[in-house]
Amino acid sequence: MKGIVFTGNRQVELRNFEDPTPGPGEVVLEIKASGMCGSDLKFYRSAPGEAMKALGFAPGTEVIAGHEPCGVVVAVGANVNPKQARIGQRVMVHHYRGCGACPHCSTGWQQLCVEGVAEVYGVTGHGGHARYMKCPANTLVTLPDALTFETGAAISCGTGTAWGALKRMDLAGEQTIAIFGQGPVGLSATQLASALGARVIALDVSPQRLARAKAFGADVVINPTEVDAVAAIRELTHGLGAHATLDASSSAEARRQCVQSVRTWGKACLVGEGGQMTMDVSPDMLRRQVTLIGSWTFSTVGQKECAEFIADRGIEVDRLFTERWSLEQADEAYQLFDSQTSGKGVFLL
């Protein structure tokens, strides 16, 4: 089969790989949709091996990209409980492999494995940008019948990550949330927070992305290059600041504004990967009783809960995808995604 590989310095190649066969406890999926996630850009842009080192993973052999896999089970290995996987089942993948037995792995958080995450699919293990993908049966999450494979792909990282952050903040319907960055994760957060009943203030430096945020349920949009974002958020919230704020931009400036624009006793959450932030600790945090939360993706349980919420509320997650590509178009697909002006892309197989 052919699989997309990031070779570094904004180069992608379609390379040949052997079709996978499942070992004990494993399954093979036929991939139907494989999403493009913002964090892919780190690996796409960096010099060979650099981004992996920065994220704390040992640079390994070349792997098939894509960590938003969604498809159908086509082969089941030995010792797989039929309740975990059966041929023909429509599934998403919780895209990590840990030891499978430690306290974090056994509660569905294999990315937090005490032995260190063994594989992150699409980064240190073969991911979804190919016809077939092998993974442990205990990392599968059933895709509700009402959802398309594209929606399942989005939930498998970007949209699920937005859900995980909103749950970490216990966002409630009567609250106002300010969401910094309206890329795929931020826009998903806008869509989900709005569906939860919250009032959403969406921020981005791109007018196109702000227009999309409006269409996805944002009540107010703010371009921080045009106004003082913190003052604007306070003005929209009776001078108090938002109940919850979320940074999905990874910008140091937005992170500072994210903390400063949350109200006293409020919760600020960081979900964008990489980079640094600086804060004036006393006025920005201590003297206002601010809770600062770091949120990394979600558990298998959270992924299932997110999918069921989306199915039950009829949320149109497929609208996140602005481009649909074949594997052969990988080069064009990542060039466009790299420009950060478009929405989210997905490979359909």
Ligand SMILES: [Zn+2]
């Ligand atoms: Zn573990």
Ligand SMILES: [Zn+2]
């Ligand atoms: Zn991702």
